[in-house]
Amino acid sequence: MLSTAADITPHFQERIKHALTVLEQSLPRDSILPVLPKTDVLDVTDIPRACGLLSDWELEITEQYDATELVKQLAARKITAVALLHAFRKRASIAHQLTNCLTELLPEAVGAAEAADDYIAKTGKTLGPLHGLPVSLKEQIAILGHATHAAFVAWIDKKTERDANLVASLKAMGAIVFARTAQPQSFMHLETSNNIYGATVNARNRNLTAGGSSGGETALLSLHATPLGFGGDIGGSIRAPASLNGVWGFKPSVGRISGAGVVVPWPGCDSIHGTLGAFTRSLRDLDLFHTAYSSTQPWLDDPSILPYPVSIQSSAPLRKPLRVGIMKTDGVVRPLPPVQVVLEKIIEKLSVSPLVEVVPFEPLDHDKAWKVITANYWEDGGAKIEQLCAESGEQLRPLTQWMVDQCRTNEAAVGKTTQDRRAARDTFRSRYCEHWNASNVDAVIAPVTPNTAPPLDTSRSWGYTAIWNLMDYPAVAFPASEMVGAYGIDLSTRTYEPTNDTEAYLLKHYNPHVSQNMPVGLQMVTRKWMDSECLAAAALVERILVEGT
């Protein structure tokens, strides 16, 4: 699936070849599929089970337990870190061969797992609250002793001088960092494709994107090939891939997870901050991570982090009933039928519960929001990205070029100087805050994307996610279609009449027969820094949807 541009310099072509060799050699020998499925095999979700490379125990341990359960079993010494790691290494390797989601498996993880087992054997104690748990990371989260290229060919050899703060914290919690995953060129795609590794595809339909920019993580997670992963989100890069793969993804407010040591092509860019966040298969796993992470006091090493814990338990008491706004459309692009169906079912199920009061939530100028956030992403108009590409000779990929064009157009439209554009941002934030207060809602449930996973290189609708980056409100994407039983519903009779070019573009890439079996996520949004309340609200809604009470 490699699609390097022809004009990458020979030196860098060599370096790419080397990086691919490093990746290939990092895969365990006992995890190599004897025959790769043909490209017309679109749904590969059964292959890890069917391929015969995983033992029954390995299948069980990777499929049946979430991180919370695994951590319990590790602490109780019912499983060893080494055996668990081996199962996930194999499964991640298989996932990679099916979806192209890894940049490397980390060989040092084996030693770390052995050390964890030794420690608990000798002391009877765990190394920390995530003792022995394998964890995967988007490649940009730097790891000491490895190159961290952030998907730029020019940086392919860029050695990391230290672990990113999150990596150090994970190690301090006893976790085993074992896999690094793919990301798109510039990070500014809701897909995952770059000129080093090519595109990461969706395990449920390999014609479609795994989402992005943290799509490597969700490709792994959707194939049960990691129990806990981390990506970044500056416009939807955690929530969109989580939603398109049917898993949980939490974009906290900025100031909750340290981004120190994460490689981005825009150091010092301050107008819109991205944040790291976790991917899991359950809400309680998000709570597990944040509770454990808070206990490490990450604010001591990174003063940009709020010195307050995040966890469901730390939430202020929720209003009873919780007043939940439902946003059916952002007023810019109406969601396609698969998303509409899930929204209808959510409303239906929540409306009968005495625990929540469901009200409509109207969007406020989301078209303006898109202009304001894109005008503020880069202070150099994307010059650094172009410069990095020019250094190696790599082309801007179509989605990168599209985003650079969007940003430049909107920069000019929103304000002459960075100060002007930032003032526009602040004005918008104030207006939206007033709007939220006037709506008198505690939380909002909204679409994450207007569609299910789209065909490769067609993702252009960031509006539903980017609004909450502009506002810096915490938002957790949850696997809504699974929770409300919306998979497989026949969508062919539902019509969608486009009312503008964006909707027409969306419809052009929509196929109801394909979409009806793809996951749809929604997001739960709360006020800025109400991260604990966001998780607590999600827990309440999960309880109503899943347990019916």
Added chain:
Amino acid sequence: MLSTAADITPHFQERIKHALTVLEQSLPRDSILPVLPKTDVLDVTDIPRACGLLSDWELEITEQYDATELVKQLAARKITAVALLHAFRKRASIAHQLTNCLTELLPEAVGAAEAADDYIAKTGKTLGPLHGLPVSLKEQIAILGHATHAAFVAWIDKKTERDANLVASLKAMGAIVFARTAQPQSFMHLETSNNIYGATVNARNRNLTAGGSSGGETALLSLHATPLGFGGDIGGSIRAPASLNGVWGFKPSVGRISGAGVVVPWPGCDSIHGTLGAFTRSLRDLDLFHTAYSSTQPWLDDPSILPYPVSIQSSAPLRKPLRVGIMKTDGVVRPLPPVQVVLEKIIEKLSVSPLVEVVPFEPLDHDKAWKVITANYWEDGGAKIEQLCAESGEQLRPLTQWMVDQCRTNEAAVGKTTQDRRAARDTFRSRYCEHWNASNVDAVIAPVTPNTAPPLDTSRSWGYTAIWNLMDYPAVAFPASEMVGAYGIDLSTRTYEPTNDTEAYLLKHYNPHVSQNMPVGLQMVTRKWMDSECLAAAALVERILVEGT
């Protein structure tokens, strides 16, 4: 004391005349000094008592009680809001005639005080936790229905469309906003002089500055002419005037007090944030305000505010003993003898207490810090300030010009683009955080300024305060010389050999006989967002210094 530049346009000269008339007419008729003291009367602190305009009760109520006690008496209906207001209005007017500290007294305060008295009489309840307490504000904190010019002649008629968020909160707490105070042109002086009202002088020695940029507040407070005031601090503008006037001033971390609705000439400027903060005559008054303010949940109307309370009670438990670093010099400019003496006495008194462990705290590259913060103050190099001055024809005052020059020189030195300069900021912050952690201190006590109040137009040493704006660490200035009994100590035998130009400049404006009777403040600093811990640490140190235990 008016010192408008000759080339201010006739239109604006008229408008200035009008503003001065508004100010003059706002002063109560029964507060006008029959004869102003001659300009060679330097210490005017006794005049409010000696002038005969204040009754014994008015003297007692303004001098003997802090805000905490006043609020108690108001709530117990031992005093009325109207009588209290009248006492402070008279005293503020007298203070103004002596130091030139006001921009206006607010006539509507009288009605607000009457309404407060009516309310408590009818309901038996207070309007809120600051029921009936007169409060003064730096003029830039906008008040509905009044012009807010932020000391720019060009904005002298600029009507305010709404109350600043802090004003709305103060009203919601039951406080009576009664006075608006002077600030310097551009806010970027540690003094208080502008082309509308001239210079605000120090009540203890009118040849010297009251400090700035919130010097109007501290001139009031030092003459017992307000029980609670508010200013802003982006480089020392709360702590420096507090220190030079012997009162308390707290610069919290950014994100604690809403700055929404505060007028600044750099909207959208995001690299270094200023913050509002309170001035009081006691530490418990700072706690009173923050406790009350937190109870209004200011984060609901301004999402840039952390949704967590600030108060001594909210502090995490302090380490026992508290490890306090003492910074004797910033390595750029050594403090003059009056500050040295206070530092020595603090160390002496704290060292014998079992409650604290006193250790030296070494500065880290504070010369670099100054370059980095000044390079990041403005993204337009001060162009907006020059433009505003040009609009009316007012000259840049010498201290404004000095600061513009500092910023431009350092911008060029620190980085080519705003992104580069911000990256330098982030790098510095990381290094300093590591340094703080390596020092293993819970709090640092440091000088606020290297000198006592200097002669007008000579203040150029911001380094001791600006470092904590760069770091965004909370810092509370406390009246140290009073607390350790260091007033009046003969300084004439102490030598000071300048080792660089800055020290030579400082020495040139130093007179030990003048300085020995001027207050010296110090500041207590804690980690970012450890605002409650900062107040709690100050409370511990106060207890040791004042009560000896």
